[in-house]
Amino acid sequence: MTDALELSALAAEVAREAGALARRRRDEGVTLAATKSTLADIVTEADREVEELIRARLRAARPGDGFLGEESDAERGDTGITWVVDPIDGTVNYAYGIPSYAVSIAAVRGVPEPDEWEALAAAVFAPAHGELFGAARDEGAWLAGRRLAVTAETPAGALLATGFGYDPATHDGDLATVRSVMPMARDLRRAGAASLDLAYVAAGRLDGYFERGLKPWDFAAGALLVAEAGGAVTRIDTASARPMLIAGGLDVHARLSDLLSAPLEPAQRGEGS
The missing domain is CATH 3.30.540.10 (Fructose-1,6-Bisphosphatase, subunit A, domain 1)
Structure with a gap:
């Protein structure tokens, strides 16, 4: 083995x-x-x-x-x-x-x-x-x-990270997604490297992370870091062209999942009509 x-x-x-x-x-x-x-x-x-x-x-x-x-x-x-x-x-x-x-x-x-x-x-x-x-x-x-250990409590709100696609047609949907999670957020970071965002979630430097349209190599390593640090990583809307990845400590992951699981229009997923 x-x-x-x-x-x-x-x-x-x-x-x-x-x-x-x-x-x-x-x-x-x-x-x-x-x-x-x-x-x-x-x-x-x-x-x-x-x-x-x-x-x-x-x-x-x-x-x-x-x-x-x-x-x-x-x-x-x-x-x-x-x-x-x-x-x-x-x-x-x-x-x-x-x-x-x-x-x-x-x-x-x-x-x-x-x-x-x-x-x-x-x-x-x-x-x-x-x-x-x-x-x-x-x-x-x-x-x-x-x-490493993910954060367990976020009394001041969750420090979240995300990323946007490079196709301008996806930006409105990505911004709508950000608006949907801001009620639970302390603030938002957008650093531009998914693997580091996930590593920072594992290290407790971020409380949660979400992003649409990632490729397997973007998150394969980072997802295991989060899981082994006691967090959760899932993908939703996997039938779409831009699935959503959600990562965080168990509580933050659950809250993000609730907010992000609502059905989206194709334009919000960046797929066109």
Whole structure:
């Protein structure tokens, strides 16, 4: 049987190396780019280069595993384990020099579909901050050797985070969603990297998080962090083009779920008429 702690250790090691490469390329981009378009080209190359490094390291360590990444073709393995990878989560932040970006690596067992897989291990590394969040199934989540725990009480209201899609057609629906949850909110954050938002929920830095339209690599690692820190993560409206992911401590998750489970019009889901 695959050891989740071993997978977690491998994910952490590879995430650190990949994060160091991403940060080097970010520094070189700032130095070399004369225009925004050039910087965007550098970022695109960095995404691909970082994913290639991750894929090569994982293949060398576990040659029979599958791979599902943002920047390259999926690869089915024969071990039942698939690595779900976002090489640079928060690419726009990365391009602009905002330090909220991360390398996200998860190992899952079973069919590589979010509603069917069993998450085993996770690493989310924020290179600009030097923080590595890790988790192993049934072994907890941690940061710098400290066990993580979601917040249990929010007497002043919940500090929530969310994200918006890049398609302008989805913005009205996303803003309507924000309005629907503000009665329970202390305030709202929108940092631009789903894996870090989820890691911060696991660490108690945020009380809850919700977002539509995430891809599997956006949340595979972060969702396990939250679950292993004692929280809950669910997806609703999964038949739509933009399912909603909800994460938080048990009370916040329940309240968010109640507020966000009301049926939405297609325009609110960003699907058009």
